[in-house]
Amino acid sequence: MASKEMKKNIVLASGTFDLLHLGHVKFLEEAKRAGGGNAKLIVIVARDSTVEKRKGTKPIMPEDQRRALVESLKVVDEAVLGYKDFNLEMTIEKIKPNIIAVGHDQTGIEKAVRNLVNEKSLDVQIVKIGRFGKEELNSSSKILRKIVERYRR
Amino acid sequence: MASKEMKKNIVLASGTFDLLHLGHVKFLEEAKRAGGGNAKLIVIVARDSTVEKRKGTKPIMPEDQRRALVESLKVVDEAVLGYKDFNLEMTIEKIKPNIIAVGHDQTGIEKAVRNLVNEKSLDVQIVKIGRFGKEELNSSSKILRKIVERYRR
Numbered sequence: 001m002a003s004k005e006m007k008k009n010i011v012l013a014s015g016t017f018d019l020l021h022l023g024h025v026k027f028l029e030e031a032k033r034a035g036g037g038n039a040k041l042i043v044i045v046a047r048d049s050t051v052e053k054r055k056g057t058k059p060i061m062p063e064d065q066r067r068a069l070v071e072s073l074k075v076v077d078e079a080v081l082g083y084k085d086f087n088l089e090m091t092i093e094k095i096k097p098n099i100i101a102v103g104h105d106q107t108g109i110e111k112a113v114r115n116l117v118n119e120k121s122l123d124v125q126i127v128k129i130g131r132f133g134k135e136e137l138n139s140s141s142k143i144l145r146k147i148v149e150r151y152r153r
Numbered sequence: 154m155a156s157k158e159m160k161k162n163i164v165l166a167s168g169t170f171d172l173l174h175l176g177h178v179k180f181l182e183e184a185k186r187a188g189g190g191n192a193k194l195i196v197i198v199a200r201d202s203t204v205e206k207r208k209g210t211k212p213i214m215p216e217d218q219r220r221a222l223v224e225s226l227k228v229v230d231e232a233v234l235g236y237k238d239f240n241l242e243m244t245i246e247k248i249k250p251n252i253i254a255v256g257h258d259q260t261g262i263e264k265a266v267r268n269l270v271n272e273k274s275l276d277v278q279i280v281k282i283g284r285f286g287k288e289e290l291n292s293s294s295k296i297l298r299k300i301v302e303r304y305r306r
Contacts, residue, residue, distance in 0.1 A: 019172060019296075020173050020222070021214065021218065021222065022218045022221055022222050022225075025221075025222060025225045057303070060296060060299055060300055060303075061174065061296070065174065065175045068175055068178075069173070069174065069175050069178065072175075072178045072226055072227055072228065073225055073226060073227065074225055074226065074227050075225065143172075143213060143214070144300060144304065146213055147213055147297060147300050147301065148300065148301065148304040148305075150210070150213075151297065151301040152301075152305075
């Protein structure tokens with residue numbers, strides 16, 4: 001028993017991570033915790049083109065810098081850019097996660113993951129991560145708003 | 154010889170670290186490298202009140218969040234908030250760094266450190282860290298400008 005290799009859970013999380021803030025770090029920490037003490041956390045960082053298609057504007061920080069910054073966090077084992085055409089099935093096939101963590105505001109991704117997991121009967125647990133604190137500035141859009149209001153004059 | 158404990162350099166770096174970006178991470182990585190493979194990197198994160206006194210406005214992100222975000226970086230061993238009245242001598246006495254790293258744009262801090270080290274004949278090496286890359290968005294003020302320009306409409 002003692003010689004049996006401990007199974008290492010692979011947790012997959014994703015996001016844009018524009019204007020990195022403490023809410024992002026707490027989301028990633030909670031995601032990793034869902035995989036247990038020995039888990040490996042792999043983070044998919046959304047491409048500029050994917051964000052532009054979804055939200056109509058590119059992120060403030062370019063994709064390479066967003067990816068490198070996320071990978072420089074203690075909690076992150078590996079950060080990779082998403083597929084150019086965001087492709088959930090290919091991502092899951094490549095990374096083979098046991099757990100996929102979705103944030104409280106990632107309802108679109110959550111739905112897509114649930115559909116795919118059901119359809120293909122994948123052995124993947126979906127874990128929903130709560131919102132963190134009531135503190136101000138735990139979202140990129142709130143940070144943007146504060147900056148714009150301050151410098152509007 | 155083999156049993157002799159290897160001396161661990163303590164590197165001290167400081168900054169505001171508002172709107173954390175890759176330039177900050179590269180500055181901190183280079184600072185730690187200056188202390189050799191075994192170095193410990195301690196980062197002083199400027200208080201909101203100190204920044205307000207110097208620049209006339211508070212940072213966008215509050216001090217607790219800036220400190221916690223800096224400490225969540227792989228390269229950082231410890232991040233602490235500065236003294237309420239920024240006091241260089243007390244900081245150095247408490248942390249006992251072998252090396253103080255200053256950024257290319259920290260000329261005020263550099264001068265103050267040099268004066269104190271000379272005056273007190275402290276055994277501290279001052280290392281100046283270069284600017285990173287010609288890439289866009291490696292400074293908080295450039296990021297602010299981009300945001301304000303985009304959302305001005």
